[in-house]
Amino acid sequence: MSATDERHISKAVISRLPRYYRYLGELLTEKVERISSNELSRRMHVTASQIRQDLNNFGGFGQQGYGYNVKYLHTEIGKILGLDQTYTMIIIGSGNLGRALANYVLFEKRGFKVTAIFDVNEDLCGQEVRGIPIRNSKELAEFLDSNKVDIAALTLPSSGAKVICPVLVAHGVKAIWNFAHTDLDVPEDVVVKNVHLSESLMELSYMLNRQRRE
Amino acid sequence: MSATDERHISKAVISRLPRYYRYLGELLTEKVERISSNELSRRMHVTASQIRQDLNNFGGFGQQGYGYNVKYLHTEIGKILGLDQTYTMIIIGSGNLGRALANYVLFEKRGFKVTAIFDVNEDLCGQEVRGIPIRNSKELAEFLDSNKVDIAALTLPSSGAKVICPVLVAHGVKAIWNFAHTDLDVPEDVVVKNVHLSESLMELSYMLNRQRRE
Numbered sequence: 001m002s003a004t005d006e007r008h009i010s011k012a013v014i015s016r017l018p019r020y021y022r023y024l025g026e027l028l029t030e031k032v033e034r035i036s037s038n039e040l041s042r043r044m045h046v047t048a049s050q051i052r053q054d055l056n057n058f059g060g061f062g063q064q065g066y067g068y069n070v071k072y073l074h075t076e077i078g079k080i081l082g083l084d085q086t087y088t089m090i091i092i093g094s095g096n097l098g099r100a101l102a103n104y105v106l107f108e109k110r111g112f113k114v115t116a117i118f119d120v121n122e123d124l125c126g127q128e129v130r131g132i133p134i135r136n137s138k139e140l141a142e143f144l145d146s147n148k149v150d151i152a153a154l155t156l157p158s159s160g161a162k163v164i165c166p167v168l169v170a171h172g173v174k175a176i177w178n179f180a181h182t183d184l185d186v187p188e189d190v191v192v193k194n195v196h197l198s199e200s201l202m203e204l205s206y207m208l209n210r211q212r213r214e
Numbered sequence: 215m216s217a218t219d220e221r222h223i224s225k226a227v228i229s230r231l232p233r234y235y236r237y238l239g240e241l242l243t244e245k246v247e248r249i250s251s252n253e254l255s256r257r258m259h260v261t262a263s264q265i266r267q268d269l270n271n272f273g274g275f276g277q278q279g280y281g282y283n284v285k286y287l288h289t290e291i292g293k294i295l296g297l298d299q300t301y302t303m304i305i306i307g308s309g310n311l312g313r314a315l316a317n318y319v320l321f322e323k324r325g326f327k328v329t330a331i332f333d334v335n336e337d338l339c340g341q342e343v344r345g346i347p348i349r350n351s352k353e354l355a356e357f358l359d360s361n362k363v364d365i366a367a368l369t370l371p372s373s374g375a376k377v378i379c380p381v382l383v384a385h386g387v388k389a390i391w392n393f394a395h396t397d398l399d400v401p402e403d404v405v406v407k408n409v410h411l412s413e414s415l416m417e418l419s420y421m422l423n424r425q426r427r428e
Contacts, residue, residue, distance in 0.1 A: 014420055018413035022395070045397070081416045082423035096317060100310035106395070106412055112419075151418065175422040177415060181236070181320070183259070191421040195414055198320055199232035200407055201391060202295045204365065205326075206228055207405040208389040209296035 009057050016054055017077055019044070024074035036067035086111040089177075090149050092164055093156030094119040094127075094134050097179060101153055102129040112151065116143060120160065140164070144171035151175045158182035223271050230268055231291055233258070238288035250281035300325040303391075304363050306378055307370030308333040308341075308348050311393060315367055316343040326365070330357060334374065354378070358385035365389045372396035 023044055027035060037055075041048035055073070078084055089107075091098045094117045101107070102114050117134045119125065125136045135143065143149075144167075152173045154161045161180030168176060169190055176192045178184055184192050237258055241249060251269075255262035269287070292298060303321075305312045308331045315321070316328050331348045333339065339350045349357065357363075358381075366387045368375045375394030382390060383404055390406045392398055398406055 015417060017420070018410070018416040021416065022413070080420065082419040083416065085419075085423070087419060087422075096310045096314035100314055101411070103310060104411070107415060110412065110416070112415060150422065151415075174425065175418055177418055189425060191418065191425050193414055193418040193421065195409070195411070196232070196236075197315070197318070197409070198324065199236070200409055201321060201326060201365075202232040202235065202297065202324070203229060204389055204391055204405065204407040205296040205299075205301060206231070206294065207407065208301075208364065209299070211388065211403060211405050 013054050013057050017081055020051075020054070021074065021077045021081060021083075024070055024077065027070045028074055032070055034067045034069050040068070083110055086113060087150040088113055088115045088148055089151040089153060090115060090143075091117045091153045091155060092119075092137070092140070093117075093154065093160070094121075094124055094129065095155060098153070098155035099129050101155060102132055105130075115147065115149070118143075120156075137164070141167055141171050144168070144173065149173055151177060153177040153179065154184075155179045227268050227271055231295055234265075234268070235288065235291045235295060235297075238284055238291065241284045242288055246284055248281045248283055254282070297324055300327060301364040302327055302329050302362055303365040303367060304329060304357075305331045305367045305369060306333075306351070306354070307331075307368065307374070308335075308338055308343065309369060312367070312369035313343050315369060316346050319344075329361065329363070332357075334370075351378070355381055355385050358382070358387065363387055365391060367391040367393065368398075369393045 023040065037048040037051045040051055044051070055068070075084075089112050091101055091114060094102075098117060098119075102117055107114070114132050117129060117132055118137045118140050119134050120137045122136060124134050127134045149172075152168050152175070154164065154176060156164070158180045161178065161182055161184065165176065165184045165186065169186055174190050176184060176186065176190065178192055178194045179197070181196060181198060183194070186192055237254065251262040251265045254265055258265070269282070303326050305315055305328060308316075312331060312333075316331055321328070328346050331343060331346055332351045332354050333348050334351045336350060338348050341348045363386075366382050366389070368378065368390060370378070372394045375392065375396060375398065379390065379398045379400065383400055388404050390398060390400065390404065392406055392408045393411070395410060395412060397408070400406055
């Protein structure tokens with residue numbers, strides 16, 4: 001598949017790929033070799049036609065009457081998601097959320113290796129989380145200049161995130177995983193994925209209220 | 215606005231409302247009384263026509279040539295999101311992620327009050343996080359029977375979440391904020407909002423790779 005083919009794939013499809021990847025991974029663990037779109041549909045609670053449409057975006061991996069080859073599809077979706085590569089990640093903010101991310105061993109299994117945690121609190125510097133050193137935020141620029149960093153996770157308050165973001169950008173970080181409760185202003189060649197927890201909670205309260213009224 | 219009016223509002227619009235709420239809250243802090251869709255568009259980096267379309271779903275709050283009344287719009291969107299009410303929330307899993315949620319003072323300001331944290335690790339029981347007691351998971355059913363719980367946040371591994379979910383449902387919890395890396399099987403009258411961090415990270419690696427190829 002060429003990069004050009006991908007240009008027109010909608011955000012909605014992309015956002016569904018990690019879920020396919022998870023289910024296919026579970027099937028692999030269960031030693032299932034192939035699966036029909038109908039069976040996958042039953043497991044994932046999405047329509048078989050949606051599954052066929054989604055996977056057709058990538059040239060389709062299925063054969064009529066045979067179903068999908070689980071291992072092949074898992075590998076190919078992994079490649080599309082970039083999971084055939086490894087990434088170095090730093091975490092800015094060593095509070096509970098930063099520590100939670102640093103402790104997720106699964107990320108490392110998927111190829112995301114956390115190499116450092118930064119914090120403005122000098123008392124924490126020199127401590128470690130799962131063997132990963134907490135460094136002084138003042139050393140961030142120097143660290144970025146002498147170490148390859150693919151992804152920076154921002155787990156600090158909004159005000160701090162706004163200060164740190166330009167430093168990351170100026171020193172070559174191209175992907176930001178932003179947990180701060182603000183939108184970041186970055187150049188076009190930097191990608192940002194926001195995880196705004198309080199907004200997620202508001203969506204849940206909306207859903208709960210609508211449900212109560214029905 | 216009646217409940218019926220809301221039925222046809224798309225998920226996409228709903229998912230954007232918390233962001234409007236955040237920007238309008240910031241405008242209120244800046245003592246801005248009214249704003250045009252063009253000015254809001256510039257700040258939020260979405261088109262003015264999208265803003266008008268989104269807000270028209272709720273009868274529209276703007277007046278031609280006057281713009282939107284910031285306070286009124288903020289209040290009304292808050293009501294739609296259910297933020298004019300208060301919710302009791304429990305957190306299942308007292309690891310870093312559970313503690314991070316328990317420590318977000320902002321949630322309480324928005325009306326989400328954490329009343330208990332549960333953990334299977336008996337050594338942790340009796341400890342507190344920001345004054346909130348950690349209880350033994352064995353006491354969960356009894357707690358739910360004698361206390362009103364609107365929302366349960368699941369910050370424990372998938373295997374634990376699958377065991378705990380039926381207990382929550384059987385004892386009347388109607389909203390689950392699920393951070394476990396699995397989909398939950400719940401009856402129709404229970405709402406679930408998933409926050410799958412590893413899937414969010416995969417989307418980011420997809421975006422980074424696409425950007426690198428362009």
